Amino acid sequence: MFFVSEELAEIDDILARARAAQTRFEAHGSQALYDQAALAAGWAIMEPERNRRLAELAVASTGLGNVADKITKNHRKTLGLLRDIAGVITHGVMREDAQSGITEIARPLGVVGAIVPSTNPAATPANNIINAVKCGNAIVVAPSPKGVAACEMLLAFIHAEFDKVGLDRDLVQMIPAPGSKAKTQALMEGCDKVICTGSQNNVHRAQTCGTPAVAVGAGNxxxxxxxxxxxxxxxxxxxxxxxxxxxxxxxxxxxxxxxxxxxxxxxxxxxxxxxxxxxxxxxxxxxxxxxxxxxxxxxxxxxxxxxxxxxxxxxxxxxxxxxxxxxxxxxxxxxxxxxxxxxxxxxxxxxxxxxxxxxxxxxxxxxxxxxxxxxxxxxxxxxxxxxxxxxxxxxxxxxxxxxxxxxxxxxGMPFSLSMGCGAWGGNAVNENVHWRHFLQSTKIIREIPAREPSLDEIFGRYWQEAGA
CATH class of the missing domain: 3.40.309.10 (Aldehyde Dehydrogenase; Chain A, domain 2)
Structure with a gap:
């Protein structure tokens, strides 16, 4: 019991630091700042030498895949994502519609908890991290046991890029080794939104943890x-x-x-x-x-x-x-x-x-x-x-x-490593998980001229076919 309590205290500390960093990030937020953070995280994995090192470590530590293809995946998935989010508004006014009287303001989620698999121990967390900071969030990654080493290296590269531009390292953290179900559960229960890619056991736990979750189903x-x-x-x-x-x-x-x-x-x-x-x-x-x-x-x-x-x-x-x-x-x-x-x-x-x-x-x-x-x-x-x-x-x-x-x-599909499967697969979404799942919004609703229809406008055709 002592060890479990100690583990939970560790996660509480990580979440507290992430929440404090995110509060500062949002308080000083701007589109330029969020874009800079996303590009810093993207270059951390795409820089060729670091990409190679990540790919080699991923294969060596997980025994899955091959180095050449991991390099290609790390590069193309990240490049495609950065292309997708270039110019996307995630700070300030996202939409202003005079006809409906609605102005939509982009707002971060807060702290994202990302559960990631061993099959893509660098590309998947990088994708989640880029999306998270693009939208003004902090993020804590929970890697699979075999993916810990690659995730540690990825975060070291990201923190080095953050240092170059004055960004807070606590915006991007991970559950340290050794991982455990108790730690992951504590993260899922303590964060503001869960993004889960991995085993169906993890997906089930994410979807029942009590925190809003985007989890994806199995492929076949x-x-x-x-x-x-x-x-x-x-x-x-x-x-x-x-x-x-x-x-x-x-x-x-x-x-x-x-x-x-x-x-x-x-x-x-x-x-x-x-x-x-x-x-x-x-x-x-x-x-x-x-x-x-x-x-x-x-x-x-x-x-x-x-x-x-x-x-x-x-x-x-x-x-x-x-x-x-x-x-x-x-x-x-x-x-x-x-x-x-x-x-x-x-x-x-x-x-x-x-x-x-x-x-x-x-x-x-x-x-x-x-x-x-x-x-x-x-x-x-x-x-x-x-x-x-x-x-x-x-x-x-x-x-x-x-x-x-x-x-x-x-x-035209969004670049992603997480494919939602909808109600067929027991998921809340059936899209490729992308930047919009890392953002929420506040809507300003102004009064507009009344648009109340007459009953005849609504039921006229039906009355003609079925009778009043």
């Missing part, structure tokens, strides 16, 4: 390849997406549903880009979940390590970058239908688009509902059909899913 991306798709383009994009950072992203494809009429041709294209067909579902399942849990020797590993762990040496080409495993089952007793965090794709076959859509919906309702679905097609009706019927917040069309879902320079 399914992509349809129909009979109008450019098969070579689809194969190249799926390979690029599936293998990026060793499939650590929640937006990495986990299943492909291909129509029977193009299955053979599609598999040829996949083979040409390093996708090996392994027709041994039972064997892969046994090795991928040897004790009912994902095999740590497989998840988020380089291709060669994954192949060795799955005992596929000599059974797949040396050029193999990922594998496709044909399966039919969906649900808890068919683990290939869920998220795999590895270079393993479940392969489903469908007679026609109707069956492909039905299979995709079943997979989503099993796991990943609300997150995102992909399609490779030239048929607009198929895209609209999915958008109107699928339990998902995003339909990614003819793109490499990992790069598209969380924002891309070639689409």
């Amino acid at each position: 991306v399914t992509v349809i390849v129909d009979d109008s798709a450019d098969l070579g383009d689809a194969a190249r994009k799926i390979r690029a997406s599936k293998t990026f950072d060793n499939a650590t992203s929640c937006s990495s494809e986990n299943a492909v549903v291909v129509l029977d009429s193009v299955r053979s041709a599609f598999l040829e294209e996949m083979a040409s880009v390093g996708g090996a067909l392994v027709e041994d579902e039972a064997g892969i399942v046994a090795k991928l979940w040897p004790d009912g849990h994902l095999n740590r020797a497989v998840i988020a590993r380089d291709a060669k390590d994954m192949i060795t762990a799955l005992e596929l040496d000599g059974q797949v080409p040396e050029t193999t970058e990922f594998i496709l495993v044909p399966t039919q089952g969906i649900g808890p007793e068919h683990p290939l239908s869920g998220e795999k965090l590895s270079r393993v794709l479940a392969l489903y076959s469908a007679r026609d688009f109707d069956e492909a859509a039905a299979l995709t919906e079943q997979v989503q309702r099993h796991q990943g509902a609300g997150h995102s679905v992909g399609i490779h097609t030239k048929t607009e009706a198929h895209i609209e059909r999915l958008a109107r019927s699928m339990p998902t917040s995003r339909i990614i069309v003819n793109q490499a899913h990992t790069f598209a879902t969380g924002g891309s320079f070639t689409n």
Whole structure:
């Protein structure tokens, strides 16, 4: 009990310092000051040498992903975010509408508590930190145990940048090692808003902690390849997406549903880009979940390590970058239908688009509902059909899913590492978590000329159709 009390006192102190720093930040606030803080945090991770060091430490300490892709992710996610928020008003008058008589004033939330995963131990906290200070907040980050070292390094770089421009280090803090559930719980209960990305256990705790929370659901991306798709383009994009950072992203494809009429041709294209067909579902399942849990020797590993762990040496080409495993089952007793965090794709076959859509919906309702679905097609009706019927917040069309879902320079999605899944995924939001979730506002309401309609204006058409 003594240790728990000591831990809670430590979090109370961190929150007190964060709250005092945020009060001063807001009292002297200006758009220029908030923008400067965001740019300082952004350069802390984007400066090439620091980016490399963060990427190397992230891979070394978590055992997840690969250095080159971490460097790319740290750079592009941060650059995209800074592009998104450039010119965004987060201080003073955000909106003034003479017609409604409403003036909206931007206001900080206060202290943000950010729960971040080990899969992106630098990029995700950096994204949250930049959004938080852009909106005038302080932020306290709770990293996963494996992500502590990378988070410590990131904060050291941010504090060095803050020192250069006279910003208070207490605006950006973290729960120090060793982390614990008690510390994280205390942070969530003591801050003004929780932003949570990570395990479903953490998401549940965030959403029940009593503090307003934005938490995101699980990913388990399914992509349809129909009979109008450019098969070579689809194969190249799926390979690029599936293998990026060793499939650590929640937006990495986990299943492909291909129509029977193009299955053979599609598999040829996949083979040409390093996708090996392994027709041994039972064997892969046994090795991928040897004790009912994902095999740590497989998840988020380089291709060669994954192949060795799955005992596929000599059974797949040396050029193999990922594998496709044909399966039919969906649900808890068919683990290939869920998220795999590895270079393993479940392969489903469908007679026609109707069956492909039905299979995709079943997979989503099993796991990943609300997150995102992909399609490779030239048929607009198929895209609209999915958008109107699928339990998902995003339909990614003819793109490499990992790069598209969380924002891309070639689409209009906000750059983010946290994808809200809406009511389908048990989340309060179904947007990409972005700067607007780190801001609140005060509205000045002035009197305007009355706009009261007559009953006939409201009910006239209805009375004509149904009678008064």
